[in-house]
Amino acid sequence: MPRAAAEREIDELRRLLLQGERERIAALEERKLEVSSRDVSDVLPEAVLMRAADDEQLSRALAPTIEAGIETSARKNPQVLADAIFPVLGPAIRKAIQAALAAAVEGVNTALENSLSIQSLKWRWEARRSGRPFSEIVLVKNLVYRVEHVFLFHRETGLPLAQAVAPAVATQDADLVATMFTAISNWVRDSIHLVEDEEDSELQQITISGARVMIVRGPHAVLAGVVRGNPPTSVRLVMQRAIEAVHLERGEDLVRFDGDDTPFRATLPHLESCLQEQRRQRKRSPVFLAVMPVAIVVLALLGVWWGVQAHRRSQAWDAALEALRAAPGYQVFGVREEDSERVVSGLRDSFAAAPEDVLLPTGVDPDTVRFDFDTYESREFLERRVRERLAAPEGVGVDVEDGVVTVTGAAPTAWIDHADRIALGTAGVGRFDRSELVDSDFARMQGRVEALDGRVILFAAGSAAPTVGDRAELEGRLRDIDEAASSARRIVSVTIRGGARSDESPDGEGLGAERAAAVQRFVYDLRLESVVLQWLSGGGESTGRFETRLDVRILSSVMEAPAR
Amino acid sequence: MIRKKICLLGAFSVGKTSLVQRLVHSIFSERYQTTVGVRIEKKTLMLDGNDVSLVIWDLQGEDEFQKLRESYLRGSSGALLVADGTRPHTVDIAILLRDRLRDVCGNVPAELLINKADLTDEWAVDPRAVAALDGADSEPIVTSAKTGAGVEGAFESLARRILGGGA
Ligand SMILES: Nc1nc2c(ncn2[C@@H]2O[C@H](COP(=O)(O)OP(=O)(O)OP(=O)(O)O)[C@@H](O)[C@H]2O)c(=O)[nH]1
Ligand SMILES: [Mg+2]
Numbered sequence: 001m002p003r004a005a006a007e008r009e010i011d012e013l014r015r016l017l018l019q020g021e022r023e024r025i026a027a028l029e030e031r032k033l034e035v036s037s038r039d040v041s042d043v044l045p046e047a048v049l050m051r052a053a054d055d056e057q058l059s060r061a062l063a064p065t066i067e068a069g070i071e072t073s074a075r076k077n078p079q080v081l082a083d084a085i086f087p088v089l090g091p092a093i094r095k096a097i098q099a100a101l102a103a104a105v106e107g108v109n110t111a112l113e114n115s116l117s118i119q120s121l122k123w124r125w126e127a128r129r130s131g132r133p134f135s136e137i138v139l140v141k142n143l144v145y146r147v148e149h150v151f152l153f154h155r156e157t158g159l160p161l162a163q164a165v166a167p168a169v170a171t172q173d174a175d176l177v178a179t180m181f182t183a184i185s186n187w188v189r190d191s192i193h194l195v196e197d198e199e200d201s202e203l204q205q206i207t208i209s210g211a212r213v214m215i216v217r218g219p220h221a222v223l224a225g226v227v228r229g230n231p232p233t234s235v236r237l238v239m240q241r242a243i244e245a246v247h248l249e250r251g252e253d254l255v256r257f258d259g260d261d262t263p264f265r266a267t268l269p270h271l272e273s274c275l276q277e278q279r280r281q282r283k284r285s286p287v288f289l290a291v292m293p294v295a296i297v298v299l300a301l302l303g304v305w306w307g308v309q310a311h312r313r314s315q316a317w318d319a320a321l322e323a324l325r326a327a328p329g330y331q332v333f334g335v336r337e338e339d340s341e342r343v344v345s346g347l348r349d350s351f352a353a354a355p356e357d358v359l360l361p362t363g364v365d366p367d368t369v370r371f372d373f374d375t376y377e378s379r380e381f382l383e384r385r386v387r388e389r390l391a392a393p394e395g396v397g398v399d400v401e402d403g404v405v406t407v408t409g410a411a412p413t414a415w416i417d418h419a420d421r422i423a424l425g426t427a428g429v430g431r432f433d434r435s436e437l438v439d440s441d442f443a444r445m446q447g448r449v450e451a452l453d454g455r456v457i458l459f460a461a462g463s464a465a466p467t468v469g470d471r472a473e474l475e476g477r478l479r480d481i482d483e484a485a486s487s488a489r490r491i492v493s494v495t496i497r498g499g500a501r502s503d504e505s506p507d508g509e510g511l512g513a514e515r516a517a518a519v520q521r522f523v524y525d526l527r528l529e530s531v532v533l534q535w536l537s538g539g540g541e542s543t544g545r546f547e548t549r550l551d552v553r554i555l556s557s558v559m560e561a562p563a564r
Numbered sequence: 565m566i567r568k569k570i571c572l573l574g575a576f577s578v579g580k581t582s583l584v585q586r587l588v589h590s591i592f593s594e595r596y597q598t599t600v601g602v603r604i605e606k607k608t609l610m611l612d613g614n615d616v617s618l619v620i621w622d623l624q625g626e627d628e629f630q631k632l633r634e635s636y637l638r639g640s641s642g643a644l645l646v647a648d649g650t651r652p653h654t655v656d657i658a659i660l661l662r663d664r665l666r667d668v669c670g671n672v673p674a675e676l677l678i679n680k681a682d683l684t685d686e687w688a689v690d691p692r693a694v695a696a697l698d699g700a701d702s703e704p705i706v707t708s709a710k711t712g713a714g715v716e717g718a719f720e721s722l723a724r725r726i727l728g729g730g731a
Contacts, residue, residue, distance in 0.1 A: 491635060493604075513597075520600035524624065530635055533601025 128365065145229030146277035150239075152246065152267060153222045154257050161221065161257075161264040164271035218243040220254035225274055235276060242270040317342075320364040327358045328380035330373075341370050348373035351381035377427040379403075386429065389422045396437070403430035410438040413488045445484035449492055452477045457519065462504055464514040471522060478523065478531055485530035493534040496520050565608075567617040568726055569639050573661040574646035575654040576625035579679040582709035583646065584622045587719055592710050599624045602636055609723055616723050627657060637668040642726045644718060646677045649706070650686040673725035677718050681708040 051058045152161040214231070216223045216239040223243040227235065246267045247254065253263040324344065325332045329352025333345050348355065348371075355373070356366035377385060383400040392398050396409040405423055416439055423432030455477075457470050466474075478494070485492045498516025523533050572580040581599050585591050588605045603622040608615055623636055643665050645658040655678070662674050678691055691704045705721065707714035 491638070493602075517600060524601050527633065528635070529633075532636055535599065535601065535603035 144278040145227055145231040145235070147225045147227050147231070147235060147275050149224075149226035150242075150271040150274045151224045151226075152243075152264060152271060153224065154254065155217065155220050155222050157257070157259075159257075159259065159261075161261050162267050162271055164268060164275055166275045166277065214239065216240050216243050218247045220251070220257075221246055223271075223274070235274070238276060239274050242274050245270045317364060320359050320362040320369075323358050323362050324355065328352060329378045330355075330358070331376065331378075338370070342368065343370045343372050345372040346374075347376040347378075349378040349381050350375050351384050352378070379428050382426075382428045386422070386426055389426060390419055392419075403428055404433060405429050405431070406433040406436070408436045410440045410443075413439050413441040417489070439488065441484060441488035442490065445481065445488045445490060445492070448477065448481045448484055452481065459515055461501075462511070464511060464518045466515075466519055466522065474519075474523070475526060478526060478528060482528040482531050490530065492531050494523060494531055495534050496523070565615050565617050566727065567619060568641040568723070569619045569621060570722060570726070571621045571623055571637060571640045571643040571665070572646055573623055573643050573658070573665065574625060574677075575627050575648070575651075575657040578625065578646045578648040578651075578654050579709045580625065580644075580646050581622050583644070583677070583679065583707065583715055583718075584620055586709045586712055586715050588620070590712075592712075607719070609720060611720065611723055611727065614727075616727065618719065618723060626661070634668050637665060640665070640669045640672060642673040642675075642722050643669075644675050644677050644722060646679055647689070649678045649680050649689045650683055652688050655689060673722060675702060675718055675722045675725075676704040677707050677714075678704050679707050679709060681706045681713055682710045 048058060146166060148166045150164045152163065153159065154161055212227045212231070214225045214227055214236060216225075216236065221243060223239050223246070225235070225239055246264075250263060250267060321332060321335065321344070324330050324346075329349030331347040333347075336343050336345070344355070355369075355371045359366045359369065382403070386400050386405055387398055390398055390405075390407075392407065393411055393415055396407055396411045396415075399406040399408075407419060411419075416434065416437065419434065420432065423429050455474075457466055457474070459466065481492055496516050496519045498512040498514065498519070500511035500515065504511055520533055523531075572584060574580050576598065577596060581597075581603060582592060584603070584605050585593070588607050599622060601624055605620045605622065606617060607620060608617045610616075621636060621640070643662070645662050645665075647654040647658040655676075658676060662676075665672065665674060678689055691706055702721075702725075705714055705718045707718055709715065
C-alpha cells in the first residue's frame, strides 16, 4: 500500500475514533462517575482472569509493557535475568551435548563401515600421523557435508513446529534442542544489545561439538539445520527457499500459533528438501576387487580393532584428561593448544606412571600430546617414596600409615642417621617412630665397653710397667671398642686409677700415680679414633690400692655436640 | 640450660690444668702433674642473667701439634689457646693449635691466653706483638692461675663469643 494512502486512512480512522470518544466523555461527566484506586484494585484480578478467558486482547495489551520491563531489567542488571534463565539453559545444553556425543558415535559407525576399504587404511595412517581422530578424517575425506537435522521454530515463542531428520541419524529431542537454539540465539542477541532488524548481526551459525547449526530466519519462523562437514553456500540458499515456502503456505498459522503444531506437519517436504548431503565419489580398483575375499577377513579383524580405537579416540580426549586427573600422582591444571599440539600442564609425582602409559588405554596417541609437568611429592606415593629413600637394610621393618613412619628391628647407626634425615626431609611424613629400632652398632659398642669396665691390671711388686700380656689384651679390647664406637658415632671415655700397697714403697701414692700414668700413656699412644682418656675431675688418680683400675664409661651424654 | 663444650689447648706445662682448677675449685698448686688424655670439668657461668654450663675439656699438652687428636676436639664450641708468658715458643704452638682446631671444628671462637702473668720479671712475651702476629679476631688475654687474675674473665669472654653467634 502506498504510504500517502495509508496515512490518509489513519487520519480518517482517528477522526472517527475521537468523535465517539468525545460523546462518551460527555456522557460520563453527566453520570459523575467516581472511581477510586481502591475500587479498581478490588476488581482487577478477577477482571484480568475474565478477560484472559475471553480472548487474547489483554495479553497483547500487556506484552509491550512486560517486554519493556524485562528489557529495562536486563539493562540495569543482566545478572538477575541470567540467574533466572540459567536453570533452564544449563540442563538443556548438557542434554544437547549428550546428543552431539551420540552423533559422534554414529560417525564411528560410519568409520567402521569404511574400515573395509584400502582407502580407509590410508586414512588410518593419516589419522595416526596427524593425530586427528579417525572419524574426523573419514568425515572430511568421505563426506563433504551432510545436513542431519532441520528444525522449524516459531520465532516469537521459540517453540518447535516441525523437524526433519536425515536417515541414519538418531532422532534427538527436538523440544530441547529448539528451546536451546532460541534461548542461545536470543541470549546472544540481547547480551550484545543489537538492534532487532540488523539481521546480519544476529546469530547465523553456532557450533556444538563439531556440528554446525545454520540458522535462517523468516518474519515468524526460524529454520535451523544441524550440519556436519563443510556445507557450500547453496545449503543456506536451499534453507532460505524452504523458510520462504513455509511462510507462504502457513503464514496465517504462524501468526495465530497457539502451541498446536499440527498445521505444520504439511511443511515437512520443505524441511526434508534441506536434508542434503554430498559424498565424495570413490572408485574401487580391480585389484582391490580381486583380493577382496582374503582382504575382507583380514581387514574385518583390523577394522574391528581400529574401529574400537577410533571410537575411543573420538571420545578419547576427555577420557584421557579424566584418566590423568584420576591417575595417582597427577595434578592436572589445564590443557592448551600450541601449534596444533595439545599441551597438558600440571604436577606429576616422579613415582607416578608415565603420562604416555596413562593415556595408552584411553586411545589418545601420546605422540600428539606434549606434557608440561613439574614434579611434586604426592601423598599417594608416600609409602613407596619413603621405602625407596630409606632403603632399609635387611632386618629392618618399615611401616607407613597415615603419615607415621615406624621402623623396627636392628640397624647400624649410619643408617639410623640417614633414616632420621629422610623422615625429616620427606613431605607428608608427620612422625618418625624408631623407638622399637635397635642401634646395632651402639649395642655392639655397649657390650664391649661393659666387658672392659672394672678390669684390674696387676703389677709386679715395686714396678710401674704393665706386663706384655696385659698390654696386648688391653690394646685388643680398646681397638674393638674404638671400632664399634666409631660406627656408633659415639665417644667412649676411659679413666684409669692407680694404686700401690703401702709396703711396696714408702710413698705408696707416688707408685700408684706412676702406674696410672704408665697405663694412661700406653692408652694414649694407641691413638684411638673414638676413645678418649679421661681423668676424673678433682684428682683421685691414685686409689692407694694394689692395682690399676680401668673405668670405662660412655661419654656421649657429656658432649654438647655428639660426634655425628 | 645452654651447655657448651670448650677445649683448653696449648703446649706442655703452660698452666691449662691450673687455669681450670682455679676457675672450678678456686685452688692453685705449684706441683706439676702432667695431664694424659683429657680431664673434664664443668662450670656454670652467669652471663647477662642466663646460666651457661661449660663442659671444659682440659687436654694433654702438645708440643707436636699434629698429634692433637680429632676425637678430643670433636663437638667443641670454642677453645682457649694457652701460652706461657715466660716461654715465647708456646705462643707459636698455640697459634698452630688454633689452626688444627679450625680444621676439625670449623671457625669456632678461640681466645689466646698468655698465662703466668704473676712472673712478670721472667716475661719474654709482649702481648701487643702477639696480637699483631696472631692476626687475631681478639686481643690476647693476660692471666695468672696463681693469683687468679683474668681467669674468670677469659672463660666469660669465650662463652660470650660462643653465644654471640660463634664467630
Ligand atoms: N707462677 C705460676 N705458675 C703457674 C701458673 N699456672 C701454672 N703454673 C705452674 O705451671 C706448672 C704447669 O701447670 P699445669 O696447669 O699442670 O700445666 P698444663 O698446661 O696443664 O700442663 P700439661 O697438662 O702437662 O699440658 C705447674 O707447676 C703450675 O703450678 C701461673 O699462673 N703462675
Ligand atoms: Mg694439664
